[in-house]
Amino acid sequence: MRKLVRADSVVRHDGVLGDTVLIQNGAIFAIGQYGDLATPDVAEKHFPGGTIIPGLCDAHFHPIWYADLLHGISLKSATSITEVQKRLRRAAEQRPGGEAIHASRLDDDHLVDRRLPTATELDDAVADRPVIVTRYCGHVASVNTAALAAAGVTSATPDPPGGSLDRDDAGTPTGVLRETAIGIVSDAVPRPRVQPNELLHAMRMLAGLGLTSIGAMLRFGDEVDAMVAVADRLPIKVHAYVIAETTNELRAAKLTIDAASGRLIWQGLKRFADGSFGAHTAAMFEPFADVDTIGTMRLTDHDAALAKESLALGGDVAFHGIGDRAVAAILDQFEDLIADGYDPTRFRIEHASVLTGDLIDRFARTGVIASVQPAFLPSEIDWLETRVGTERLPRTYPLRSLLDAGALLAGGSDCPVEAPNPFWGMAAAIDRAGIVPEEGLTSAEALALFTQGSGAALKQPPPVAIGSPADFIVVDRNPLTATPDELRTTIVLETYVDGVPVLVDRSLPWWDV
Ligand SMILES: [Zn+2]
Incomplete structure (x- = not known):
């Protein structure tokens, strides 16, 4: 079963590959020019004026909270x-x-x-x-x-x-x-449990925004169970990082997820090394600029033991670290595990918000992935400098410095902390809402952040490549030439997952704007 999808161009972060994708059995069979790939017996769909790009991937997402938000x-x-x-x-x-x-x-x-x-x-x-x-x-x-x-x-x-x-x-x-x-x-007074149809609706809304996969942060118990219940009907790929308190919980979650059929994938463990800027609980080397505290360190040997268990189960490890002191402590633990022989790309630090030059070098040297959320920048613009101070602002979300040092980055939204629209995240990675603009990325790097970068963090095959799953989207403009404001208003015309368009009513609300 072959099928052609044709647009004005097929674009990846590394350039234009042609104008047509040939799909066979849910995978990409060929990419090139329509004239070279078309044959009379192959069904085709044409999007004049459209651009085919890889399906976007959000490496850090809270799907249950997002479904709650849409229905609550x-x-x-x-x-x-x-x-x-x-x-x-x-x-x-x-x-x-x-x-x-x-x-x-x-x-x-x-x-x-x-x-x-x-x-x-x-x-x-x-x-x-x-x-x-x-x-x-x-x-x-x-x-x-x-x-x-x-x-x-x-x-x-x-x-x-x-x-x-x-x-x-x-x-x-x-x-x-x-x-x-x-x-x-x-x-x-517990929140009512999210219903399967509500969760599936939320995941379809994500497909409508161009996301074909997410790294899903799921609490052991109710949140994992809710996702498992819809696993066989998921419209997009959901890679589960389980917030577990014990090795037994982690093992149980892996068994349940592995037993679920469909697009739910066991990915590993999520833990917390500190808190947030908003609550002044991020663990910093120097006190916050507006409150005299260096935050709260939550990382202990128990986290290292859980990380080892996740690795032993074939999973990855994602630790939340916002302050520089937290990031340093996480890297200490990760470096010990990498020295034991584990592949460094199985380790991620979530947010990695405030760094030092030394920490940036350590990301590059170890190969640990920095999982970043550029959309934090526009949303924190009113208070970020007051809180971290003028001296630390240039090394807060230092995307350019990380890339230049050779660090691996994965893009995400932390939705519903920020909106799920990946084009908003890409635009923020480029213009940073004007905050330390020299730390901004190019359009190509921003596209890579939400495709190749986040996909690699989730161990996906290279996006829009021969033999890879046919997970791609058709959009109304070329993200490599669009300005940040043009990116923000990108319209997704179609979303293909495993070669099949996802049916989604794009007129329904996907955010409370
Ligand atoms: Zn989060």
């Missing part, structure tokens, strides 16, 4: 507490029967009130059932009185380790919960 209540665009109340009231009307309300992505920096709502204010909107409103960053939440009551929270409730409850002068919790304190209420 997002407050990202709310501009006042009054509007938040109005939206919650409407959500309650749409959910009869006292079902708890979970809303996410509230950004208090964008509210005229410039603060989070209190329990009393949420009660004014909805009082007959628990309401949990999570901030955009996931590290702070506001809950109503019914939610506090469901969790048994009173003035006598102490702050948990690693978290706190905001209190008024009388010591009564105000409803604002920070870090681990969120868990007290969210454990008592």
Whole structure:
């Protein structure tokens, strides 16, 4: 079964390969000029004005949270507490029967009130059932009185380790919960589990954006189970990194994933070495510029033991490290394992946000992959310099320096921390929203970041190459010649996975913009 797909050109990060792709049995059989490949017996589809490029790959994605976002209540665009109340009231009307309300992505920096709502204010909107409103960053939440009551929270409730409850002068919790304190209420009022059709819809939306594969960060248990449940119907390839706490969990997750048929692939382990900029918990060598703390180091020998288990199971290792101190500690552990003979490309550091010259060299020298999210730049523009300081800003997300040193990069979005549109990530890698523009990439490097680079991190065959799976997309412009703003408005005309177009309604919302 052969099939031709023809456009104006076939473009990879390394140049133009022709105008036509010949597919056979889901793989790429030939690439070249239409006149050389066309034969009367082969079915063909022509996209005049279109460009064929590799299917895009997001190396760091949270698919369950993304599905939650599409089907839940997002407050990202709310501009006042009054509007938040109005939206919650409407959500309650749409959910009869006292079902708890979970809303996410509230950004208090964008509210005229410039603060989070209190329990009393949420009660004014909805009082007959628990309401949990999570901030955009996931590290702070506001809950109503019914939610506090469901969790048994009173003035006598102490702050948990690693978290706190905001209190008024009388010591009564105000409803604002920070870090681990969120868990007290969210454990008592769990989010409804994402439904298979909701998760599959979310994955189709990604296909519509041009993604043919993702590196999926999945918590052991509910998140792995949700993905396994749809494995045989996945429209795109999902490479699972399991957030496991024990070697038993890791082994169990690998068995479940391996047993699932379809496009779900066991990829390895995900762990955390530190926290975030937003919460001032990234582990830094020098204190943050705006708060006198060097953050929180979470990496221990237990992480090294889990990494060894993942490697023994044939999996890779992805450790989250944002601050330079965290990245150094991760590289120490990875270098020990590489010295034991493991292939360095089985190791990734997620985010690698603030680096030093020495750390950049260590990425290049070891061959450990830096898994980067250029879309952080435009979204952090208002506070990044205040937080890391003028001295560290040039080595924050230093994409150009990493590439020039010879480091391997994989592109991602960390969605739903950032939007899933890979063209937005590519554009941000080039123009960096104006933040230290000399660290920007070329168009070709940006395309490589989200194709060959992220694909290599997921151990995929080279994109759009003979013998590789026919995972490619047809877009309305050439990403090698488009400006960053043109990239941002790229339209995906068709998405092929294993040689078959993914059916997707591109008119449906894929983000809360
Ligand atoms: Zn993440």
